[in-house]
Amino acid sequence: MGDLGGPYDAVVIGSGMSGLVAANLLAMHDRRVLVLEQHHHFGGYLQNFMLHRTPFDSGCHYVGGMGEGQVFDRYLRYLGVRDALSVERLDEDGFDVLDYPDWSFAIPMGYARLEARLVERFPHEAAGIRRFLAEVRQEVLQFPMYTLAAAEDPMGRSLDPDRTVADVLDACGLRDLRVREILSAYRALYFVPTHEASFAMHAFVFDSFVQGAYAFHGGGNAVMKALVARLRAQGGVARRRVRVTAVDVDDHRRVRGVHTADGAYVEAPLVIAAIDPKVAVSLLPDHAVRPAYRHRVERLRPGIGGLGAYLRVDADLSRLRGTNHFLQPSREGEDPLFSQAWLEAGTPPPVFVTATSTREPGWRGPHTVVVLSGMRADAFARWADTRTGARGADYEALKAELGARMLAPVRALIPELDTHLVTADFSTPLTHRDYTLNGGGAIYGIHHDMRQSAGRGVSWRTRVQGFLLSGHSVLYPGLIGAMISAFYSCGEVLGLRQLFEEVRAA
Template identity: 30%
Template sequence: MSYSKYKPEMSEDYYDAIFIGSGPGSLCAAAILAKENKKVIVLERHYVPGGFSHTFKRKNGFEWDVGVHYVGRVNSDEAMIRKTFDYVTDGKLKWDNMGEIYDVAIIDGVEYKFYDTLEAQIDNLIGHFPDEEDAIRRYFALVKKFDASVVMYFGDKALNYWLSGLIGWFLKRKFYKYSDRTTYDVLRELTSNETLIAVLCAQCGNYGLTPKFSSFAIHALIVDHYKFGGNYPRGGAASIYRDMIDVIVKNGGKVAIRAEVKEVIVENRRAKGVELVNGDKIMGKAVVSNAGAKNTFNKLLPKHAGIPEYIYQELKEISASTSHICLYVGLNKSDEELKLPKWNYWVYKGEDYEKGYQEYLEDPQNPPLAYISFSSAKDSEWPASHPGKSTIQVLGIASYDWFAKWEDSKWMKRGDDYEAFKEKLKEGLLQKLYEIVPQTKGHVEVCEISTPLSTKHFANYSRGEIYGLEHTPKRFRVNWLRTKTHIKKFYLTGQDVITVGVGGALFSGVITSMALLKKDVFRRILNYEVPAETE
């Protein structure tokens, strides 16, 4: 493995860029810089790198992803996300397509399939809602119209403050027409059919916010992202970070685990390096934080850094995204034997998602939403490396407040009452799995559940969130969520800069690398050709 445990001698070098956190944003930017002969180091507090692209293992060879369940558009060699992945992995990262159907929503017991072509998806929806054909067609036309505004909006993220202040209003004005409104408000203008609205919003778990609170911008971005279906990294989600790290190390960079940053060293409003929790100081020309906006400004930057007070105020006003619980299931039969699908299930009790969530707060054992992912079925390499076994994840939303009374306890030592509460949650999700995929009953060999406290422990997000800042209309109006900051040579990257998901994090890394290199990295990516030996 090309990453290593942090060693004090790593602090003896002077780096062109120091990256805090090893999520896809950091790794993407670090790989690009390393390929430009820049000396980089990526510092990860956890014992495994990759952020939410990492995987974990349990007895008897079971392995699960924790955050990357499927990715859109990488099945096209010409798509920008595919070209970017090819560039930062030297073409080594490969993808398995999930097939014609990639998502299935079950709402009030009725199944609605999501297809990998726009034509098939429109025809399928019209089949369910024949009286809503006009609304359905206008909906997809609106998503396409919105897509034309995206490049200009995110292009502004690469600008510094004064230039954004000068021309940013022009770049973002069309995007704001959509982002300023909630998903529900926009869809309600197209149709009064609440069931159709629920179906169109069935993938809202991908951004962790129900339609009456989410910005239409994030909804449309997700719809467009999966317009051509879903794909899974061959060899599992960990292939993403492994292949990027290989490129970083091959080009002279370093990736260190168990290297927790205590504070960014700032002198005269200029980043000079970082101080680790063990007291070591690592110095460099630039520092990049992939720790999330709240962690970065509230924990990592010293009070004397000179950050304007309004940034801290806006951070208070934007909530963290939703927390979650996840059931990890290992089965003693293969996907083929159990006839497990590659597609994901989105399971809802009813079409009023907001009402369901509020009821769930009162009855945590009866989740209104369950997302079921068959990770081993999606991975073409799994059968050879894990014969006779399969894995499933069942995710549900959760309130961090349920777990707040245990937040000061230690991992794995939270007490019997915590374990009893986890057991109740586990049983609720397991029953949901048996309801949807009954053939799994009697074949469960491993079954455990993670909570928001697990996420907080490993990812250091204060409320166990997985999607960073919540994607409300207000979030898209926050002008300082960009790669360049008020501190010279201090940059942001990751999903809070662009949007949720591996794609958003990846493109944030590209924009961050452009700011550091002062070069048109997108042109290099577009012109890159995958080496013949990796095809």
């Protein structure tokens, strides 16, 4: 492991988007920072992983708001990493395609283009469509840390969601199921049904992609490398394969440092835990927090876990370069993504399909295709106490059977799978749990319903002086949500107003 050094002004546990942004913010403001990552790669869901000597994206398949002057672009410029990143704009005329058995719809960039296409296709819902899009644009104005518009309170109403997505769809008088499906399609990017998801969360996810959808050349790995390099250039330290086992807290509930699995002790008066809140709170001694708080965090409902297929296809897939596809079974009754009825029925699940290698300049070899769906970890309960690579033949058989079901609808989109599929590997919620320590293998953290999202389930603040939480379970999911949560956490130390104005001025 080597000497971790110290003392530090702050220790950040976890090196996903939130952890790396938090560490950079502190380093930018002259704090000596140490990032500790338990995995052998930095990045969390930013990182790429290798299969058959081929890189695959783990979570950062595309992003919104990366056009010049848009929200993500502005934040990355402030952090000093934007110029180190190369991006590709996806197809303006249809970057996300929703494919149902008997209809499809390509989502274009820009509100004017989206409204025109929707109204032309569904003229009987024109008034409701216009109202819904206006509601989205109005809602994001309540979130100054997202819009970066001048505001007295940088938080605005981002922590006070009061409507679900279904509430707004109903209020707009939208009855055509196809229109409701299109306008709520991005529930698949946070895994919460419309009657539970806050409209505030949905609006900022929706808005960021309609502004402009992009892919990073090199995937999320490029973002991770840029943030780690920037941190080190500012004097910060980042170490892998170091698992924090306890946070040292004195009798006055003040942080003193952290203990690691290798027996090291690192002194620091500030610890930001950018990890699953349940894991974070488990690191605290009994006297540090009240039993009621510990119990509340332990009872947080985890989000839906990830089910993935990672394919290498030796064929020309350039037609998929600018688009992603959401392949949906027929919508009759409850949303299959959340009912999990497909498990019992033996049918394919809804899946997201992206061919990320088609966007990589100079790519050589078979193309990579990532297929993702959501699945609760309950189906794998019998293997809950096992680790990746040691779960036995029954687990591998179930994984292969689920993988085959995932690929069934993909074969219509990519018929080359029948003759040019080189390799196919699959992941389950347990895979995600082992690599990220997220409860239930949840790829978006806790279940972001109205009761738990936007800091309602767990705040970044705690009663322990010098112990803060961060990450996609604390505010909203996704790269932008995780990034802004780091600003909220660091704002407790550096002043959120100061950080807000610095980003706006950058």
